[in-house]
Amino acid sequence: MPSHDDVDAFLTETLVGSDPTLDAALRAQHDAGLPAIEVAPVNAKFLHLLTRIAGARRVLEVGTLGGYSTIWFARAVGTGGRVVTIEAEPANADIARANLERAGVAGRVEVRVGRGADVLPTLVDEEPFDLVFIDADKESNETYLDWAARLGRPGTVVVLDNVVRGGEVADAGTSDSKVQGARRGILMLGSDPRFDATALQTLDRKGWDGVAVAIVVDSSPGR
């Protein structure tokens, strides 16, 4: 009986393929000692396709890490598009900038260094974002979702990573702060009138996890 790793390998080989630029980006972040918590290739391709399906030209990412998902977003928005990505750790941002440069997409990506809670308010005067990907410190999920709604518009796609965490999200009594953050994110997506959302469990090379996908809806009174 094939394992889920066998399935992940088959799907990745068949539908995602490999790409020297992305391989180099992963090698660079691995060699620099960054944790291997970037999105799995099948998940990265999902985000890339979602961006194209939504016709998104402006993408906001919270949590750059080494820029692997950022490259996928940058390719999805095309030459006229823009990605703003926020990274709290300056050393990670340096790796990401080098990876984006090597990928030939640095011109359409702005890497902003700082904590999300500090950087996000500085984006209020920008044009609304069409898609927001939240993949940072899980404890701050509610803050990031709030900003995603504020910096988006009705129709903006919001994706929240790591919402299942090996199934622990179903444990209301969890003492793990990251799981608590995942739970609070899901609860907010289910109750905040600005969102309509669902979540899918995923089983890929990173194990059992999940991703929430939401749309920002017009919740203004008298709509």
Ligand code: DHB
């Ligand atoms: C963790 C964070 C992630 O964004 C991820 O995809 C997997 C794990 C973590 O902090 O544990």
Ligand code: MG
């Ligand atoms: Mg993640």
